[in-house]
Amino acid sequence: MSENLVPLTIIKGAGHEFIPLPKDENATVADFHSIRTQTSDSPSYLTSGFYKIEAGPSRPAHYTFEETKYVLSGQIDVLDVATGIQHRLVPGDFAFFHVGSKVEFSTQSSGMAFYAVTRPVKTPHPNLKGREEAKSKL
Structure with a gap:
């Protein structure tokens, strides 16, 4: 039985510490990776990134895709x-x-919060350009 092995994608320094908020906004998303899935049941996109929010007005969201959020620090009221x-x-x-x-x-x-969503990249992480690790062997 022969398998087609696929290499991992590694993004170095995909941190959340330096995500700027847009001018006059108190929340933002920063997508850091997105792929078109190869799942045969229901092909879609899988995108992951960070959600940052500061005190200020509430931020409404109406979901047209699935999303998971895992809180890393602070508090987020929903x-x-x-x-x-x-x-x-x-x-x-x-x-x-x-x-x-x-x-x-x-x-x-x-x-x-860290999130994973079933949509393509919407707002690229501002500090990850050039951080995807080369696929070469060590």
Whole structure:
């Protein structure tokens, strides 16, 4: 049985520490990798990155794709519009947003989360140019 092996993609320094907020905004996303999946069941995109939010106005979102968020630092409040329940997410908390989910993100301080979504790159991470590791052998 012969397998076609595919090399890993490694992105060096894919940190969240230096993601700037756009002018006059209190939240942003920074996508750092996206692929068109090879899954035969339902091919789609898989994109991952960081979500950053600071205190300020709430940020509404209506999902047309699936997303997971894992909180790394701070706090991120999520109002689930469908139920009216306000969830306070802190480091170690995980949330899944279904297609059709409608939420409002906010925070009293700041928060940072890692996310994976089923959509192509929307906002590239501003500090990763040239950081994808070469596919050559060591």
